[in-house]
Amino acid sequence: MPTPDLQAAQQKARIRLAADIGGTFTDVVLETPLRRHSCKVLTTPRQPELAVLEGLDRLLQESGLDGSAIEVFIHGTTLATNALIERKGARTAFVTTEGFRDVLAMGYEKRFDAYDINLEGPPELVPRPWRLTVRERIAADGKVLMDLHEEDVRAAGAQMRDGHIEAVAIGFMHAWAHPSHEERAHHILASILGPQVSICLSSQVCPEIREYERFSTTVANAYVRPLMGSYLLRLQESIRQKGLLCPLLMMMSGGGLTTLDLAARFPIRLVESGPAGGAILAAHLARECGLDKVMAFDMGGTTAKICLINDGQPERSRRFEVGRVWKNLKGSGLPVRIPVIELVEIGAGGGSIGRVDAMQRITVGPDSCGSEPGPACYGRGGEQPAVTDANLVLGRIDPEHFAAGRMPLDAALSKQALTALIGKPLGMDAFWAAAGISEMVEENMANAARVHAIERGQDLGNFTMVAFGGAAPLHAGRLAQKLGITRVMVPAGAGVGSAIGFLRAPVAFEVVRSDLSDLSKMDPLVVEARLQAMHAEALAVVQTASAGAALHVLRLAELRYAGQGHELRVRLPPPSEGPIVQASLVALVEGFETAYEQIYGLRIPDCDVEVVTWSVTVSTQTQAAQAIALPPSIQQRQASSTRPVWEPALGEQRPFGLHWRFDLQTQEHITGPALVAEDETTTVIPAGWVARLDEQGHLMMEAPA
Structure with a gap:
C-alpha cells in the first residue's frame, strides 16, 4: 500500500x-x-506571455492546485512564425564568402509561376547593404583554398557595430563539413559586437549541403533569436513568480520536445510547433483507436492544417517554407531546412476575412483579423466579416456560450459587417453572405486536402477524419462530405487539441550531418563512428529532460542515384541490432531502390547510389494503445430543444437538435441534423449522419450507409 x-x-x-x-x-x-x-484565452500579440x-x-x-504542484510545462508558440511572416524580427546582418553575397536573393534561380510577368518573391530578411562578404574559401574536401582574411571580418564587425545590428548570421562555403573559418569569424565578431548581439553559425544551425537553404535557415534563425530569447526568458520568469518550479519544455516542428536552452539557441525549429502538436494528438488517437489511416483536420482562429497519418505515424520532412506569398505555391516562401511534420496549412480559420473580389466573387482569407480586433462579433472594433461571423449568423454558434460563456458574441455586429462588405455589393442579405463565406472556406480546405492527398497517392475515402481546434468541428461534417470521407472523430477536448497533443509528445532531438559519398565505397567502421557521435550528441540533449524514460533511436540516410538532385529517406537498423557492417550498407542500397521503384516505377541499373545526409533522432518511447472493442448501441438521445441552422448539403435551414456534450452517455446515438456544444467548440452533425460517444469520450460521426 x-x-x-x-x-x-x-x-x-x-x-x-x-x-x-x-x-x-x-x-x-x-x-x-x-x-x-x-x-481558451484571446492571444495578446504584443506580450504573448x-x-x-x-x-x-x-x-x-x-x-x-498551487503552481508548485505542476511537474512539467510544455509550450508551443507561433511567435517565431509570425515574426518571419510579418518581417518583425531583429535587425540582422549576413556574413558570407566573397562572391556569394546574393545567394539569398537568387534563391533557386527559377520562377514559382512561369507565366506571371509581375512575379515578386518573398521579401528578403536581410537587405543587400547588410549582406557582407569576407575573403576565405575551403573546398568541399576540406582543402583551404584561401585563408580567412581576419581584417575583413573586423571591418565587417565595425560596420555592424556602427549600424546597430542586433543579430548576425555567418554562412561560409562548405562550412557544413569544415566549420573552422565560421568558428574563427564568430570569435572575432563576438569580441567586437559584445554579448548583446546574437551570432548564429550555419555549421551549427543547418550543417547540410545546399548553400541557399543552409544560408536561408541560418538567417531566419538569427532573425528571430533575439525576439524568442527575450520572450522565453520573460515567460520563464513569469511562471516562476506563479510558483512553477518545473522544467519548461518547448514543442518543436518535428513533433518532439526540447529544452528551453536549445529552443532559445535554435528557435527556427519552433516555427510549426502548434500544428505539430495537433498531428501528435491525431497520431496518438489513431494508435489508441486502431485507425490505420487518419486525416488530421485542425482549424483554429487563423489557419487550417491538414496532415495525413498512416499506421499511427505522421509524415515527416526536412524542408519547409514559411509564409508563401502567392497562392500557396511551392517556391514562393522562405525555405528552411528543419525537422518538420509534413502538412498543408492554409489561411482558413475562424478569423479569416471574407470579401468580394474584382470579379464579384466571395473569397475568404488568407488574411485573418486575429485577436486584435478579431471578427466583428467580438465587439473589439473589427468591421470586416470573418468565418466566425458567418457561423454565428448561420445558427451554428450560441452567442451566449462562446468560449465557455466568457466571450458573448454580438450577432448584430456580424450581420452589419456581412451586409456592408458582401451583401450590398452582391445584392443579398447577411444570411446568404454568411452561407457564401461558409461554402467558400470549406471548398478552400477541401481543395487543399485533395491536392495534399493526390501528391502522396492517397485516397481520402479510406481515411477517418480527426477534427480538432476551435473551428474544425463546425466544418468537419461538411468537409467530410466534400472529400468522400464517411467517418469523423471529434476527440475529447477537441477545442484545445494541439495543446493536448503537446502532452502526448516525446522528448526528442534530431542531429543531421551531410556527407556526400558513394555508398559502395564507404567504410562501415567510418559510418558507425559517425552515427555513434551523432547519437551521443542527440542523447546529451534528450537526457536532460527525459527523467530516465526509455529511449528510442531512429537512424536515417538520405540517398539518391549519383547525379540526381533529390533524395529519398531510408531507415538504418537501430543500434540494438549491432554496429554497421558491409551487409548493412548493401541492405541500405536495396531499401533505397525499393522505395525508388515504389515512387517512380523503375530502378536504374548499374547506377551508383550516394548518401547525401545522415540523421539520428533520439526520443522517449511512445506507447501505442490497443484498440478497444465497442459495445452495440443501447439508446437513442432525443434533442431537448432545437434552433434553425443552415444545412449546406440541403441548401436550406433546418431545425437542428441541441445537445450538451457532457450530458451524453457512452454509446448514445444522435441523428443529425444536430449540434453538440461544449465549452471550447461546437460539433455540427449533418442531416442523416449518426453520432455517438465512444468509451474514450470521443464523439464519432458516421455518414448514412
Whole structure:
C-alpha cells in the first residue's frame, strides 16, 4: 500500500501544463490524474506571455492546485512564425564568402509561376547593404583554398557595430563539413559586437549541403533569436513568480520536445510547433483507436492544417517554407531546412476575412483579423466579416456560450459587417453572405486536402477524419462530405487539441550531418563512428529532460542515384541490432531502390547510389494503445430543444437538435441534423449522419450507409 507521501509524489508526477499560442486564441490545458482542465484565452500579440498567464491563473483557480504542484510545462508558440511572416524580427546582418553575397536573393534561380510577368518573391530578411562578404574559401574536401582574411571580418564587425545590428548570421562555403573559418569569424565578431548581439553559425544551425537553404535557415534563425530569447526568458520568469518550479519544455516542428536552452539557441525549429502538436494528438488517437489511416483536420482562429497519418505515424520532412506569398505555391516562401511534420496549412480559420473580389466573387482569407480586433462579433472594433461571423449568423454558434460563456458574441455586429462588405455589393442579405463565406472556406480546405492527398497517392475515402481546434468541428461534417470521407472523430477536448497533443509528445532531438559519398565505397567502421557521435550528441540533449524514460533511436540516410538532385529517406537498423557492417550498407542500397521503384516505377541499373545526409533522432518511447472493442448501441438521445441552422448539403435551414456534450452517455446515438456544444467548440452533425460517444469520450460521426 503506497504511503501518503508516495501517493502525493505520484500525483505530482502526473500534473502537467501545456499552452499553445495561436494567432487568435491561446489554449491552456492542465492535466491531473483525475481530470483535465482547459480554457481558451484571446492571444495578446504584443506580450504573448500575458495570455498564457491568464489561462494559467484561471486553471489553477478552477483545479484548486498551487503552481508548485505542476511537474512539467510544455509550450508551443507561433511567435517565431509570425515574426518571419510579418518581417518583425531583429535587425540582422549576413556574413558570407566573397562572391556569394546574393545567394539569398537568387534563391533557386527559377520562377514559382512561369507565366506571371509581375512575379515578386518573398521579401528578403536581410537587405543587400547588410549582406557582407569576407575573403576565405575551403573546398568541399576540406582543402583551404584561401585563408580567412581576419581584417575583413573586423571591418565587417565595425560596420555592424556602427549600424546597430542586433543579430548576425555567418554562412561560409562548405562550412557544413569544415566549420573552422565560421568558428574563427564568430570569435572575432563576438569580441567586437559584445554579448548583446546574437551570432548564429550555419555549421551549427543547418550543417547540410545546399548553400541557399543552409544560408536561408541560418538567417531566419538569427532573425528571430533575439525576439524568442527575450520572450522565453520573460515567460520563464513569469511562471516562476506563479510558483512553477518545473522544467519548461518547448514543442518543436518535428513533433518532439526540447529544452528551453536549445529552443532559445535554435528557435527556427519552433516555427510549426502548434500544428505539430495537433498531428501528435491525431497520431496518438489513431494508435489508441486502431485507425490505420487518419486525416488530421485542425482549424483554429487563423489557419487550417491538414496532415495525413498512416499506421499511427505522421509524415515527416526536412524542408519547409514559411509564409508563401502567392497562392500557396511551392517556391514562393522562405525555405528552411528543419525537422518538420509534413502538412498543408492554409489561411482558413475562424478569423479569416471574407470579401468580394474584382470579379464579384466571395473569397475568404488568407488574411485573418486575429485577436486584435478579431471578427466583428467580438465587439473589439473589427468591421470586416470573418468565418466566425458567418457561423454565428448561420445558427451554428450560441452567442451566449462562446468560449465557455466568457466571450458573448454580438450577432448584430456580424450581420452589419456581412451586409456592408458582401451583401450590398452582391445584392443579398447577411444570411446568404454568411452561407457564401461558409461554402467558400470549406471548398478552400477541401481543395487543399485533395491536392495534399493526390501528391502522396492517397485516397481520402479510406481515411477517418480527426477534427480538432476551435473551428474544425463546425466544418468537419461538411468537409467530410466534400472529400468522400464517411467517418469523423471529434476527440475529447477537441477545442484545445494541439495543446493536448503537446502532452502526448516525446522528448526528442534530431542531429543531421551531410556527407556526400558513394555508398559502395564507404567504410562501415567510418559510418558507425559517425552515427555513434551523432547519437551521443542527440542523447546529451534528450537526457536532460527525459527523467530516465526509455529511449528510442531512429537512424536515417538520405540517398539518391549519383547525379540526381533529390533524395529519398531510408531507415538504418537501430543500434540494438549491432554496429554497421558491409551487409548493412548493401541492405541500405536495396531499401533505397525499393522505395525508388515504389515512387517512380523503375530502378536504374548499374547506377551508383550516394548518401547525401545522415540523421539520428533520439526520443522517449511512445506507447501505442490497443484498440478497444465497442459495445452495440443501447439508446437513442432525443434533442431537448432545437434552433434553425443552415444545412449546406440541403441548401436550406433546418431545425437542428441541441445537445450538451457532457450530458451524453457512452454509446448514445444522435441523428443529425444536430449540434453538440461544449465549452471550447461546437460539433455540427449533418442531416442523416449518426453520432455517438465512444468509451474514450470521443464523439464519432458516421455518414448514412
